[in-house]
Amino acid sequence: MELTYGSYLKLDELLALQTRRSDPPEHDETLFIIIHQTYELWFKQILHELDKLRPDLTAGRTWAAAKTMRRILTIMKTLVGQVDILETMTPLEFNSFRDFLASSSGFQSWQFRELEIVCGFRSPQALTVQKERPEHYAILQQRMAETTLWEAFVAYLQARGHRVPAPVRVNESGLVHEPDPALQEQLMDIVRNDPEAGLIEELLVDFDEGLQEWRYRHVKMVERTIGTKTGTGGSPGAAYLRETLHRSLFPDLWAIRARL
Template sequence: MDITYGKYLKIDELLELQQPLSDPEEHDEMLFIVIHQVYELWFKQILHEFDKLRAELKKGETWTSSKTMDRILTILKTMVAQIDVLETMTPLEFESFRSFLQSASGFQSAQFREVEILCGLRSPHILKVHKDEPENYKKLQNRLEELTLWECFCIYLNERGYDVSKPERNNEQGLLYDPNERTQQVLLDVMNNDPETALLCELFVDFDEGMQEWRYRHVKMVERTIGNKKGTGGSSGVDYLRGTLHQRIFPDLWEMRSRI
């Protein structure tokens, strides 16, 4: 039998995955499910692109790394824009089915934790939240041992002939690395004398800024929907999300700007 559009994409199976729990079914629960399932698909694609990007960086490839990062940035912009759709749901409409979520929460997204880990972020709850999910727990443990984006970027700089030391993993409750003045000096040299590598640096800053934008829009969406209530997954809700704002993934790329 020939492959059809529906069979190739498994459309029938995909469209069976939206299973509202509200009884009687609340209209807006479908939107809530679809949006979050789409987010998980985008997280999957970002992780797929991260794997490619890190391999390219380790080879010192500028053009392909830039192209991959550009795709990641476009996905990130799409994810931010999707919040506009979710914000068409009023607090009353969300409250109509919120109790049916029980302890389920975006706080428990294992894939987003993978994204954070590869960005170099660490926090006590990264593994703790998934202690009863052996597959996710093991996957996150493995990610913790992998090279982060910044570590791969430093390898890239060395492949390009720049003397950059390997970042030291110092912190287990925040960003792994402390800013490094020597690295910032190298980056300043890059910005002044190597336009192609400087462009890749700027794409990394774009990604860092995009992640901060994603977090900000997420915070404001949650705040306008549930106010200061606790999150369904046991988190402190908006207070927890506020604490994640302004986390700079690549601090040296920001700090060096004061030297220009």
């Protein structure tokens, strides 16, 4: 069969994946499904980009890393923008099909946990959730053994001749790397004297800020939709999401802001 637009993109299969569970079918459930499926597709793309970014950083390839970082940042803006679409759904419209979601919850997204792990964050609770799906649990375990984004950045600095210490993993919950005041002194010097490394530093801060922005928009969307109710699947809902706000992935880069 000749390759067509539809067969290349597998559109028949793709467009058959938006199966509503509400009975009778609720109009807004389709939007809810499409938004979250799209989130997962973008998470897949971000992970794909991070799998290229880390080796580029480790090898000291500034411009390849910068290009990939800019792509990731653009995707992050798209993730934030999708919240605007979801917020066109009122609380009453969401509640019309919420009970049909049963035990499903965004807290179960293993791709987002992959993203957090690659960025150096660990959540034992989120990992435990995946034990019911051994294939997903194995993926997260594999990710935990990989180089974190911060480790790749420090390797990048080392590849450029900067004598900075390799990060040490000390935490099993939260950020695996503790802030390092001695490293912060070196980072300030690097920013002042190595413009290319300074560019990568700023792009990492942009990424960190972008993820925090997405978390903020996400929690406000949840608050305006379900208020203080427990989340779907028994998740903590907005209360848990609020705890994730202002969680910096790269505290050393934020610490030097006031000292430059």
